[in-house]
Amino acid sequence: MAGLVQRTSTPFCVDDEPIQLVAPDGAPTAERRLRRHLPPETLTWLYESMVVTRELDTEFINLQRQGELALFASCRGQEAAQIGAAGCLRKTDWLFPQYRELGAFLIRGIAPAQLGAVWRGRWHGGLGFTEKCVAPIAIPIGTHGLHGVGAAMAAQRLGEDSVTVVFMGDGATSEGDAHEALNLASVFNAPCVFLVQNNQWAISVPVAKQQAGPTLAHRAVGYGMPGVRVDGNDVLACYAVMEDAAARARAGGGPTFIEAVTYRMGPHTTSDDPTRYRDDAEVEYWRTRDPIDRFRTYLQRAEVWSERVEERIAHRAQRMRAELRDSVINEPDIDVAEVFDTVYQRITPDLARQRDDLTAELAREA
Numbered sequence: 001m002a003g004l005v006q007r008t009s010t011p012f013c014v015d016d017e018p019i020q021l022v023a024p025d026g027a028p029t030a031e032r033r034l035r036r037h038l039p040p041e042t043l044t045w046l047y048e049s050m051v052v053t054r055e056l057d058t059e060f061i062n063l064q065r066q067g068e069l070a071l072f073a074s075c076r077g078q079e080a081a082q083i084g085a086a087g088c089l090r091k092t093d094w095l096f097p098q099y100r101e102l103g104a105f106l107i108r109g110i111a112p113a114q115l116g117a118v119w120r121g122r123w124h125g126g127l128g129f130t131e132k133c134v135a136p137i138a139i140p141i142g143t144h145g146l147h148g149v150g151a152a153m154a155a156q157r158l159g160e161d162s163v164t165v166v167f168m169g170d171g172a173t174s175e176g177d178a179h180e181a182l183n184l185a186s187v188f189n190a191p192c193v194f195l196v197q198n199n200q201w202a203i204s205v206p207v208a209k210q211q212a213g214p215t216l217a218h219r220a221v222g223y224g225m226p227g228v229r230v231d232g233n234d235v236l237a238c239y240a241v242m243e244d245a246a247a248r249a250r251a252g253g254g255p256t257f258i259e260a261v262t263y264r265m266g267p268h269t270t271s272d273d274p275t276r277y278r279d280d281a282e283v284e285y286w287r288t289r290d291p292i293d294r295f296r297t298y299l300q301r302a303e304v305w306s307e308r309v310e311e312r313i314a315h316r317a318q319r320m321r322a323e324l325r326d327s328v329i330n331e332p333d334i335d336v337a338e339v340f341d342t343v344y345q346r347i348t349p350d351l352a353r354q355r356d357d358l359t360a361e362l363a364r365e366a
């Protein structure tokens with residue numbers, strides 16, 4: 001009978017306390033193991049990326065409120081999780097986002113105008129992402145986990161040393177697809193990291209309703225992979241934890257489940273009114289843990305921050321906001337026929353027929 005038991009125990013246990021390198025008051029913590037000695041340029045770049053993300057986020061909301069975008073899902077409050085996690089990766093590592101990952105998109109060099117095209121609902125919204133090793137956003141919750149694991153397994157079989165990062169929300173972890181993705185990644189030792197941004201809410205459902213276990217990261221134990229909890233509002237901790245997990249995956253060590261504990265400061269999307277289901281006091285509590293304020297204080301203490309740097313960043317952010325606005329309002333749509341050309345390497349006869357039908361229909365309507 002002993003032969004029937006393939007694995008008797010898992011070497012992984014999960015620490016409830018999130019890893020933190022910078023305390024909410026901006027002071028360095030006593031955590032030593034993951035401390036990096038990042039050069040001032042990298043620290044400034046992380047800060048700048050978070051500030052620019054927030055400024056653009058605000059512009060996206062303004063544009064939606066003014067009727068220029070169909071919808072927008074703000075990442076306000078989650079900048080550290082996204083910038084930290086994406087900031088330590090190689091450009092050849094693949095990102096599989098959900099839909100709230102503005103910070104990660106910007107780090108990857110996806111232009112704000114490209115994201116404007118997505119949220120405006122233009123024909124070409126989402127084109128150009130894969131050129132940057134970023135999958136298109138996935139509105140159906142959890143589905144992209146499987147795509148991410150598949151991509152990781154492909155890289156493994158091709159002998160490439162790239163890593164795939166799947167961004168998921170706390171709510172997404174309750175989906176069947178997420179279970180399949182986590183299980184598959186683990187069984188096949190895929191070079192994949194799951195970054196679960198636990199922003200406490202899945203629309204109006206609190207995270208307490210997503211699982212009965214101690215934390216989301218504890219799920220990792222059942223899959224036989226390390227589960228790590230990190231303070232998702234601490235950019236340095238998110239950077240270090242992802243860097244470790246990516247290195248492990250790259251070296252053939254298999255997947256990691258990271259739970260970044262953070263907070264969605266705004267509504268679920270511009271269509272939502274969170275005052276109907278959550279307390280102002282909760283939002284206020286998280287405001288005191290703001291990732292950008294915290295990191296600015298840390299940089300001030302480290303004498304990396306200066307008024308001059310802040311001004312330069314503010315100017316750049318203003319310019320990018322203006323460019324985004326201009327592109328959303330004034331950029332013409334591409335020829336719709338081009339959409340069909342991008343589905344496969346070579347267009348299939350079926351798609352060619354659909355393209356011709358649509359082109360003819362649009363010509364009749366014109």
Ligand SMILES: Cc1ncc(C[n+]2csc(CCOP(=O)(O)OP(=O)(O)O)c2C)c(N)n1
Pocket residue numbers: 098100139140141142168169170171172173199201202203264268
């Ligand atoms: C399969 C599926 N079911 C339901 C929805 C509706 N829906 C859209 S977003 C969302 C909540 C997702 O929450 P979470 O994964 O925590 O991500 P967050 O929005 O908080 O970033 C739901 C249920 C959907 N898009 N897809």
Ligand SMILES: [Mg+2]
Pocket residue numbers: 169170171197198199200201202203
């Ligand atoms: Mg959520």
